[in-house]
Amino acid sequence: MTTLPGALPLLGHVPRFARNPLDFLASLSTHGDxxxxxxxxHTAYAVCHPTxxxxxxxxxxxxxKGGPVYDKLREFGGNGLGTCPAAEHRRQRRMIQPVFHRDRMxxxxxxxxxxxxxxxxxxxxGQTLxxxxxxxxxxxxxxxxxxxxAGTDRAGFPTLSSSFGALTTGFTRRLMWPVPAVHRLPTPANRRFERARLHVHRVTDALISDRRAAGADDDNLMSVLIGPDADGVSLSDTEVHDQVLAFLLAGVESAANALSWAWHLIGTHPDVQTRLHAEVDTVLxxxxxxxxxxxxxxxxGRIVTETLRLYPPDSLSTRTTSTDAVLGGHPLPAxxxxIYSPYQLHRRADLYPDPDRFDPDRWQDIDRPPPGTWVPFGGGPRKCIADSFSNILATLTLATVAARWQLCPIPGRTVRPGGHAFVVPKGLSMRLHRRPRVCLTSGSVA
Known part of the structure; x- marks a missing residue:
């Protein structure tokens, strides 16, 4: 085990991380596994090798599940499936798993x-999107x-996106500077965060109350959550609230970021875009x-996989040792x-030649990446329960949209990764160009 040089008194490596988090994470593997x-x-241990x-x-x-990221997530996101400790996870997952079974897809x-x-x-x-x-x-x-x-026409839903944005920005600040007194000050940023938090919680409560009024029908996640489990035990109101909020945050934010990055990468790689259009014209x-x-x-599908390699939903994730442990032959105290970083792992040159290059073809003839090398959805028992759901949504969206539209970069616009724990595309607007319609019967264009 090595110690990263350059720690400042009291602050440690936080200033370097806050200044350029993705470069900081990507550089860690040069210092060891x-x-x-x-x-x-506080001391943390960064795991940089896929094994x-x-x-x-x-x-x-x-x-x-624990450490800086999940401790902060629980403060405003509750104790849902993605953040709960292992002692609670298995029961929660068994209850929710049928909603994401292949038969439901x-x-x-x-x-x-x-x-x-x-x-x-x-x-x-010609629309700017x-x-x-x-x-x-x-x-x-x-x-x-x-x-x-539920439908999206009820009050509160149209502004969920901006609320999620304010929450993730505020979460980043609290993660980088974990001083509670600072985040209680009545600054504009703190007020935005608090308004967003209250709004998302109100929407969550409305979803639950609507479903309780309609009654459970066993067809969706909400019905599963408000009904009894296999042992006849029902979740408490707080547990239901936490689960709904967790799936709202993950289902909306992570999938939207991945799709946005995919459009940016397709648009800035004309050769890939041309081949994508040819594929959808042939198949659809x-x-x-x-x-x-x-x-x-x-x-x-390969575009989705490669996008998630370059821009995984979470740049880093944390764990806490529940007991004295050994990892890679190194003892870790209880x-x-x-910390591990999907972003760092996915950009290791020994795993992915020319790792910063967008190359969907690197996934040809690869049924399953080696363990630990591609982890946008995590892994092990805590692997994202909705990974197949998310992959289907992304692939169907790319193909359906590409069949009718070409999304083109706007000259002079710079798109950059933003956020710290969440990799979001900043400044991403594109111009819409309608593609010729392909005739269903002859395959000709009109």
Missing amino acids: LVRIKLGP LVHELLVADRTFD PDHAQVMCQEIAALTTPWHH DVPAEMHHLTTAVTVRCLFD AGRPARLTDMESLELS GASV
């Missing part, structure tokens, strides 16, 4: 297709319909994509904070 860093006065990350993720009871995909059509119908040739806003609108609609059997012949097209949309 397990690196001791200082976050203020060790796999060990970390598989041993979920030893390396439990045709119904989910049908809703996805309807919402993609609703999103794109008002688009027009706020890509993240559009993708947030889509993922919000899909999430609340598929998981909560002018119609929207369907779930049954997934296997034929090979390039579309209560230690352990």
Whole structure:
């Protein structure tokens, strides 16, 4: 184990991390496979090798959900499936798993297709598109319909996207500067965060009250949450609230960011865009994509995989050792904070040649990446329960939109990664160009 040099008194490596978090994370592997860093006065251990990350993720009871990221997430996001400790996780996952079973995907995909059509119908040739806003609108609609059997026309839903943005920005500040007194000051940023927090919680409560009034029908996540589990035990109101809030945050924010990055990468790589258009013209012949097209949309799927490699939803994740542990032959004390970064792992040159290059073809003939090398959804028992759901939504969206539209970068606009824990595209607007319609019968264009 090595110690990262350059720690400042009291602050440790926080200033370097705050100044350029992604570069800081990507550089850690140059110092070793397990690196001791200082976050203020606290010591944390950064796991930089895929084999060790796999060990970390598989041993979920030893390396439990916790540490700086999850401690802060629980403060405003509750104790849902993604943040709860291992002792509570198995029961929660068993309850929720049927909602994401493969047998449910045709119904989910049908809703996805309807919402993609609703999103794109008002688009027009030459329009300047706020890509993240559009993708947030889509993922919000899909999430609340598929998981909560709700519509997006009720009060509060149209502004969820901006509230999530304020929450993630405020979360980053609290993670970088964990001084509670500072975040209680009545600054504009703190007021925005508090308004967003209250708004998201109000929407969450409204979703729950609407479903309780309608009654459980066993078809969606909300019905599962408010009904009894296999042992006849029901979740408390607080537990239901935390689960709904967790799926809102994850289902909307992570999926929207991934789709936004995909459009940016496609638009800035004309060769990939040309091939994508050729694929959708061949497979779809002018119609929207369907779930049954997934296997034929090979390039579309590889674009999603490569986008998640370059810009995983979370740049870093943390764990806490529940007992004295050993990782990679190095002893770690109970209560230690352990960090791993999907962003750092995905940009290791020994795992991915020319790692900063967008190359969907690097995934040809790869059924399953080696353990620990591609972890946008985590791994082990805590792997994201909605990974297949998210992949289907992303692939159907890319294919359906690409069949009718070309999203072009706007000259002079700079797009950059923003955020710290969440990798979000800043400044991403694109110009819409309508593509020729492909005739369903002859394959000709019109």
